[in-house]
Amino acid sequence: MLYPASFGHDPLFPKTSDFGVVDKDEASGKGVICYRAFRRGEIIAQMSGEVIDVIRQHTLQISPDKHLYDPYFSGYFLHSCEPNISLDMKNMTVTALQDIPENSYLYMDYAETEDYLFKQFPCSCGSRYCRGWIGGKKEQMSVISGPAVLTVNQ
Numbered sequence: 001m002l003y004p005a006s007f008g009h010d011p012l013f014p015k016t017s018d019f020g021v022v023d024k025d026e027a028s029g030k031g032v033i034c035y036r037a038f039r040r041g042e043i044i045a046q047m048s049g050e051v052i053d054v055i056r057q058h059t060l061q062i063s064p065d066k067h068l069y070d071p072y073f074s075g076y077f078l079h080s081c082e083p084n085i086s087l088d089m090k091n092m093t094v095t096a097l098q099d100i101p102e103n104s105y106l107y108m109d110y111a112e113t114e115d116y117l118f119k120q121f122p123c124s125c126g127s128r129y130c131r132g133w134i135g136g137k138k139e140q141m142s143v144i145s146g147p148a149v150l151t152v153n154q
């Protein structure tokens with residue numbers, strides 16, 4: 001199991017036989033790779049971790065003032081503007097949005113769960129739907145005769 005034994009033994013917790021947290025490349029850093037295939041619509045894992053009240057790297061937003069800190073699994077999902085997984089933060093589950101072949105990285109859209117990101121970044125996902133700059137769903141980029149300027153929608 002990727003989670004420590006102290007988290008319990010939920011049968012949907014990610015197993016080391018099914019997933020690994022590995023170095024992808026210099027630009028992306030670490031990511032979660034799946035060692036077996038998953039079918040579209042399949043719940044592929046149950047998430048766990050510490051619930052905290054601040055945004056950190058490797059956290060996922062549960063509610064406006066609660067975040068899941070998971071440095072073992074879900075905190076390493078990579079971003080894509082055309083993701084292959086979706087997260088249900090109420091039930092703490094990960095679902096395949098499409099068939100995912102074995103040895104594929106798991107990609108979520110960070111704006112699905114996050115109002116504000118710990119750190120915004122330029123996107124290099126290569127998707128035909130790429131937004132170019134990644135922030136949370138309440139963050140928006142504007143261009144004012146020059147470099148992009150962050151505006152926050154409240």
